[in-house]
Amino acid sequence: MLTFQKYFPLEDTPENKSIMQSAMAVVKEEMQSNQIGYYKLPSNSLSLIERLKEIDSDLFTQIIIIGIGGSSLGIKAIDSILRPYTPNAKEILYFENSDPVTISETLIKIKKEKAAFFIISKSGSTIETTSILKTVIATCKLDLDGADRKRVFAITDKDSALSKFAQHHNLGEFNIPDNVGGRFSVLSAVGVVPLQMAGYDVKNILKGAQEFITRFFEEGETHLLEKACYMYINSKKQGINVLFSYADHLEGLTKWYVQLWGESLGKIDFNGNRVGLTPIGLIGSVDQHSFLELIIEGPHDKSVTFISIKDAGNDLKIPDISLYGIEKTNFINNQSFNTLINAQCDATMQSVIESDVAVDAISFDKVTPENIGAIIIYYELLTSLMGAMLMINTYDQPGVELGKQILYKNLEKH
């Protein structure tokens, strides 16, 4: 279960009600018209799990992900947070970046005979992904028309370049629905197929997502609309949202959120104005020692969302030892680290609230697949609501095209 608390003021005015009603109407229309597809992934993706039963996944003990951005961040987020709670999860290697140092480091970890390779690209021709694919084929001597055909899978749009490649070699292929953008795709084949094959309980991730989205459309999660409304009406003076997660293994989720938020909401709106909120992901308590000072004493241009895990399922305790000279820390002896990190989250949150910064809090009762599904759909819905309020196209990314054109031009000249 997720619990949501808000510590910011939202006035109960007709204007705010109207903002929320309009955004809700936009989101409902996106969903009902099938213009935007992610809303239906929690139910539609169940069929992928069925389809995977036809593949003998015991053949594979290592999962290789070749994908970047929306084709890796969501998988990494879920893998990272669920791994400590999934002792039999298979190893996953990620090839994301065009950095030769990390590509070389990852290549030597591949155990070809045990590996399932997932090439993931919505467009099918992402330059990092196709370049790494070629490198992996050459390094591992993959025989795509023979013995290795069964271990290579493409996850891509129907009729994409990568789809043509997969069909040519008769590889396993899974498609991303046309109406699902890369950064909203984690609950499509992009995340479902490799995570299920790695041994994660994807069915319950989808269940948690479905339950949340059902409650939302039945207007049982009104806090989401209120948060979007608060953030929208304050977006000029509080242009930064900090996601402060109190668990190391939530770092992947914060990176996924940064992409979702940044790429969806940083836009020129329908009136030609530049809008957007800047997302920042932090990890507590570590970043109390690096960023908290700025939040409290610096310009009040930020809202802060705290995420904590009430019961991390680990009872490691601070031993009852008194160390000479350091006796003043004895008050914490015999407490669990779980208690300490939650107390740190609470204390930091309280100090930020007392400094008049807008705060809200999301608490996991524990780490479960259902809760992970819920938090994912929560952030996707929040993003769609914000986009509707900001009057932008939440789902495109026109700003990144110029760089791609320059890259192609420069490299072709090379």
Place this chain on the structure above:
Amino acid sequence: MLTFQKYFPLEDTPENKSIMQSAMAVVKEEMQSNQIGYYKLPSNSLSLIERLKEIDSDLFTQIIIIGIGGSSLGIKAIDSILRPYTPNAKEILYFENSDPVTISETLIKIKKEKAAFFIISKSGSTIETTSILKTVIATCKLDLDGADRKRVFAITDKDSALSKFAQHHNLGEFNIPDNVGGRFSVLSAVGVVPLQMAGYDVKNILKGAQEFITRFFEEGETHLLEKACYMYINSKKQGINVLFSYADHLEGLTKWYVQLWGESLGKIDFNGNRVGLTPIGLIGSVDQHSFLELIIEGPHDKSVTFISIKDAGNDLKIPDISLYGIEKTNFINNQSFNTLINAQCDATMQSVIESDVAVDAISFDKVTPENIGAIIIYYELLTSLMGAMLMINTYDQPGVELGKQILYKNLEKH
């Protein structure tokens, strides 16, 4: 060698000259008066390397760091970027956070008989550090008055609680100068001792730092003053600085920069105004797929610093393979990934410049200890100059005290 380029306009006015001269005077005074100590670390810390010769470092093949914030971020930054170029570097384990899951995961990796433990805390009573210290003592059954005395080292302020503990057990102790703050301490014993023992070429890190700082005070690195001045005079409308590093292993450096910048510059100034610049660390090309859209199309409230490595010392090539369906990517065949990632950095930078965002670029000719030393001192000097211009105390962190008080109160009641 580092190369610096700026693509933002700075007018050659008497006002700007005066801002730069005043800030330079403040920094010179801080250095000459010994009020601020980090300026002299590159020369003063050489004696630590001498002192370490008395310790038989061959006894240890694993380095354990117990520290958080300024007591770990700098070590991690240097370890991470130099490791691919230092094949014999010893394994380093980090205990940073109070997260029970990662503490448990790290505890089982300790090889006690081969390990050197560094307890690092400037104040000597950081709650995460002392709690983990107790846990490590209990789990590894460290005999602090017997056989294990030689493998435990304290790095802390003179006369701190941790120093008393070390002296009581006659442990190895290294002190952080009083006039060096935690986030400026990486070139003090904090970084020098564990990194030298891990097998890194610390002498040349210090050399690179010393050469840079010498040139700076001889006014041979004027670009630094100009950048600080530009950022200062535009700090209200461009309140965010993005550090976009094109190498996975630079992520540690971006996190170190976020602490240095955020905790130093987010302050209430001498006139009672809230000032500060928000630091964001990104990794290219990955974050082109997550954050670039916001930089280009969103509010122009950011400046962007690109870091690239001209020659990463890795000639991994994209194989000359034509893949059915994906032939349009063949133009990149036979190029190195080193060429690709640099071309991506250049293209992205050009697209950001063309979108009228303030940009500057730092280029490493290659990854060397000297260059790492130089980039560290570069960012420390930039922070000091900005702090002088913003008229704040760059070196304290009053804003984090409230949270600590609340934590202690809440936990003691517990």
